[in-house]
Amino acid sequence: MNATQNKRVAQRSMGRILLEFLGSMNLAITLLVALSIASVIGTVLQQNQAYTGYLSEFGPFWFEVFEHLGLYDIYGTAWFWAILAFLLVSTSVCVYRNAPGMLRDMRQYRLNVQEKSLRNFHNVREWRFEGSADDTLKQIQPILKLEGYKARLKDHGDHLVLAAKKGAFNRMGYLLTHVSIVVICIGAALDANIGLKFQLATGQKVIETRDIMATEVPDQSFLDTDNSAFRGSVYISEGGTSRIAFIGVKEGYLVQRLPFLIELKEFRTEHYPSGQPKSFESDLVIHDPEREEPLETTIAVNHPLVYKGYAIYQADFRDGGSELDLRAWGLFDGGSSEVEGKVNQSYNLSTPLGDYVLEVEDFRLFNIDQAPEGHPSGKERLNYGPSFSYKLRDAQGQANEYNTFMQPMIFDGRNFFLTGVRTEVGGPMRFLHFPADDKLSLDRFMNFREAMTDEARVRRIVTTQMMNMARSVGVDEETQAKAANSIITAVQRFVRGGYDAVSEGLSADDPELEQRVQAMLNVLVAVFRAIYVDVLEQEGIDTSQGISDAQIQFFDDSLNAMSAIHRYGSPVFLQLQDFKHIEASGLQIARAPWTNLVYLGCLMLIIGVFFMFYIHHKRVWVWMSEQDGQTRVLFAGSGDRDLPAFKADFDALAGRMEKLLKPIK
């Protein structure tokens, strides 16, 4: 052997070793397990969330470690794809190495078996029959044929071998399953757009992370219509259009251009009688320069549109800029004004307490929720009607979140308008209950509130009351005026800070504080009541005979609400008067040209698995030699997989032969 030959041998054996390693069962099982573990991590750790969330969850050290490992986007990491690629290679090598043998095995009959090896089979019988080997053969062959065996005969001179087999498709099963894994992986990899990953890695394409308008996104974050595989999404408002979709990548996105324009005419939600959503549908119009007429169609959940290989799915919905007619009621200065608001827009709002920015965030047409215990409707779930939510941001940039319902709701048999406030992110929403009047409007409450904030009016009422009192008790005017002033101050305190604030003016180290507060409250309630009566009279209600229980109830409810208003954190209450509901449909747009290849792989996989499990590969041999007019027969068989079942089959077969051929004892 010379040096080059040596080298070639070494190389060949290196190749062989590599091939053997790649195609080895141990590697395959290791890969299966590794893939499982990676997948477990991917599901336990929520993928593709905001990085700040991970940071606060794991702390700076582990955050960074995990980030380096790519644990926030496992299914996008190189190492995960490497495992898949290894599996692909391993399976391919396995098929490459086993396929030829299996194909041969499917075809071959193994006519050259030795008598000795047959004797070593688990299933073996030996008989002697009268007559020639040909006679025996004539009777055995049909039995095997009837059982579905295919047989071949070979004359070895001193003996005959009849080799038969059935269920060779079991081998096909192995080939189909394992080739199918390769096919599925390739199809899926093509649909996962490896090319784009490469472009991202080399910086040809750049992920956009800013929250900006699509028109401002630089070109390097755009993908053209020649991109063969992607999955993106886009929201289109009713009446709006789009010719792009956004592809979420890691912590940012790319913008995909579409070869057509999608117009959303209408988005519809249907509901069951109980109120739960029943269907989401979008009426779309596809404007394609290559078409004469635009294509009009309706998509729904589970019913996508497939157009030119682009599949358009109904995936989500949200508000698309509903127009709201609002009335801003001043809570500390009375009066009201009309405000128009659109969802997703901001407005400047100036109030006596300073300037605010109103950010209208959402509008909901339905609020379906558990009905309170013992609700008069007797229903379990109720639709509480439309609501809208917004933020109110003060000059310092601090914002509270509000959520206000349009229609009053019934509590304890009385109607209230609800408005909620959340003063800290993630905190609970606390609700104010404004009582609704007989006409189910806010007017009376707001009139009452306005009267409370109107100093002149309060003074007039208090003074009148004082005079009535003074006449009976006989107090001089100066004391009267002093008392009136302190009551008016107390009313103003109440308006600003509720009951808690009333006691503020009293000196804290007064030993009789409690009594004084109580006395003050008694006086105050009498004043409030006088103001209330004044408001009722202004409404044109005759109160000369006293006021009804319902009106008293309304009074109590009003004071409860007013006492809490200072915690509402807003100088205005925004009442929703009317709206135009405009929705946006969330579409998912995907192009996966290799889907059918993947499905083909799946079909192969299923057929293959059934072949492997339910077609049993069986072989039997009849070895015969003639001696003195008798035939000596060795009958042996082997079946893979299902040994007990094969033994039963074999015994039945042998039994049938014995019965037919009557061996010599």
Added chain:
Amino acid sequence: MSMTEDSMRELMERPPFYKTLTLRDWLWAVVVVAASIFAHVKYASLMDAYEVGILYMSAVTLVVIGWRWRAIQVLSLVVGALSIGAILLYGNDLQRSESNFFLKYLISSQSAIMWMSALYVLATATYFIGLLRGSEFINKVASAMVWSGTAMGFIGLMVRWRESYLIHFDVGHIPVSNLYEVFILFAVLTSLIYLHYERRYKTRSLGGFVMLVISASVAFLLWYTFSREAHVIEPLVPALKSYWMKIHVPANFIGYGAFALAAMVGVAYLFLERARRKNPDGFFASRMPELAMLDDVMYKSIALGFAFFTIATVLGAMWAAEAWGGYWSWDPKETWALIVWLNYAAWLHLRLTKGWRGVPLAWWAIVGLFVTLFAFLGVNMFLSGLHSYGEL
């Protein structure tokens, strides 16, 4: 050789399959096909082409299974007759479940499911008593209980199907749409698979072990019913309104059921293996069948489960392609289906190519059950994803 032509033919000829069918078998086929045609004609307006396809495929499958396993004919007829009875008793009034005696105590879906639960739990105990006493009679009683429980479970599902339509036409749907319903499905399918092996291997000694896991699912079901009111029929969310659900979910539960059964046989295997080593003359070691047979049942069951789980996962992918815009999204439920599948693929490789048998594979099958359980329940409980049903 002296043999008449006739006797020779008799010995040699195995008649083709159709000739082994009796009059009863043909009647069975006629009944099933007629019932399907009736269902098709009557409910044509509710079904799309795929659903008609599913209906007839199911009919053919049922006919063939009935031919191969005659007890299924009886089961189907009992389930059919009692379900139709319940539907007739209901008429158009859901309230009759309170006023009618038979509905209230026997065959309204809720009652039928309670009967199923009771029968399964009783069967578990009875099998163990049978094993303890070595009494074949007691074992047969236990089998009868499993059959009756299964019938009741199927009746419960069928009647529930009708009840959902009685609530409101729009609410009606096949009862495989939430955790409560699929737990019933799990219990009846696992029982049927068990009964199949009981017949095939001619042993009732595994009954107690297998029924144990079914009893556990019954316990969960009862807890779920009483503490969460889970039995209340809710309308389908839009994401589930698809014919895919009708095949994807049952295929999945054949898989889950078979895996659960394999794990319980694994448990029996480990006990038996230990008993044979430590105390070969004890009642347990002497009354249980061969270890090799348990090993074989375990393999058969995992193979069955693997085949159906493969189908279910593929169907799931196809459904996802239609509903979410991609056949694979690494959604936690999907991913766990893959994990379960890879796990059993590894199991099958070890057994078939490395020749592993017995104890390690029994342990692995038991671990496999926990992996499966997580895919089935844990994902819904602990992970969030696109799969919209079955939140606990």
